[in-house]
Amino acid sequence: AQSVTQLGSHVSVSEGALVLLRCNYSSSVPPYLFWYVQYPNQGLQLLLKYTSAATLVKGINGFEAEFKKSETSFHLTKPSAHMSDAAEYFCARTATNKLIFGTGTLLAVQP
Amino acid sequence: KAGVTQTPRYLIKTRGQQVTLSCSPISGHRSVSWYQQTPGQGLQFLFEYFSETQRNKGNFPGRFSGRQFSNSRSEMNVSTLELGDSALYLCASSLVGGHSSYNEQFFGPGTRLTVL
Numbered sequence: 001a002q003s004v005t006q007l008g009s010h011v012s013v014s015e016g017a018l019v020l021l022r023c024n025y026s027s028s029v030p031p032y033l034f035w036y037v038q039y040p041n042q043g044l045q046l047l048l049k050y051t052s053a054a055t056l057v058k059g060i061n062g063f064e065a066e067f068k069k070s071e072t073s074f075h076l077t078k079p080s081a082h083m084s085d086a087a088e089y090f091c092a093r094t095a096t097n098k099l100i101f102g103t104g105t106l107l108a109v110q111p
Numbered sequence: 112k113a114g115v116t117q118t119p120r121y122l123i124k125t126r127g128q129q130v131t132l133s134c135s136p137i138s139g140h141r142s143v144s145w146y147q148q149t150p151g152q153g154l155q156f157l158f159e160y161f162s163e164t165q166r167n168k169g170n171f172p173g174r175f176s177g178r179q180f181s182n183s184r185s186e187m188n189v190s191t192l193e194l195g196d197s198a199l200y201l202c203a204s205s206l207v208g209g210h211s212s213y214n215e216q217f218f219g220p221g222t223r224l225t226v227l
Contacts, residue, residue, distance in 0.1 A: 036218075043115075043201055043218035090154065097167035098144060099203075099216060101154035 002027055002095050006102035014110050019063075019078040021105045023091030026072065031093040033074045035065055038088045038104075047089075050074060061085070081109045113138065115204050115219035123225045129190040132222045136183050136204030143185040144216060145177060148199040157200075160185055161207070189224075197226045 007022040025031060032051050036044040048059025055067045065076045074091060086109045091102040116135045124130050136143050145157040156169040160179035177187040183204075189196055203216035 034215075041223075043220045044203075045218070046215065049215060097142075097159045097161075098156040098169070100156070103153045
């Protein structure tokens with residue numbers, strides 16, 4: 001079955017520390033993959049996308065993700081966390097005419 | 112270019128009532144998808160419309176229905192509301208949608224439905 005797994009429903013980092021949010025997908029054929037961010041009471045905003053052009057993908061707000069086929073992973077990273085990064089992050093993959101989302105990771109940034 | 116708009120933003124209904132939510136996609140986008148977001152179930156796909164035709168449907172009861180108009184605007188309807196229908200309903204639009212192809216979806220702010 002096609003699925004997306006996000007390890008860690010809550011992640012807390014200090015301001016200025018590395019952010020690492022984990023995402024693994026299950027599929028025999030690599031799908032297209034996305035990271036979305038959701039701020040309170042708002043919709044989803046696309047951070048970055050993997051569409052097979054390059055394995056290291058850079059997105060907005062300093063985030064990037066690396067597609068690793070051997071590990072079926074697409075982890076999201078940011079070298080230095082900012083207070084404004086506090087939000088919920090969703091990894092998603094394509095399926096027929098829809099997106100399948102992971103359960104989300106709530107990122108807290110401590111001053 | 113205006114983004115995806117959803118109306119209303121907030122809605123309070125009582126059990127047994129029915130509700131209609133509206134979504135206007137980005138100009139030129141022909142595919143509209145609906146998702147339900149709840150704390151317990153996360154983001155669940157409801158259905159997707161393209162050129163007024165439903166192309167895909169998630170695992171929801173028949174109380175959930177939708178339609179798309181010729182201008183690509185879409186509505187979803189929930190009849191006989193239950194407490195468990197309380198959720199954030201998100202609409203997303205994309206240019207053409209498609210089968211397991213690259214399908215960047217742009218999301219609206221959502222409609223927060225509370226069922227009392």
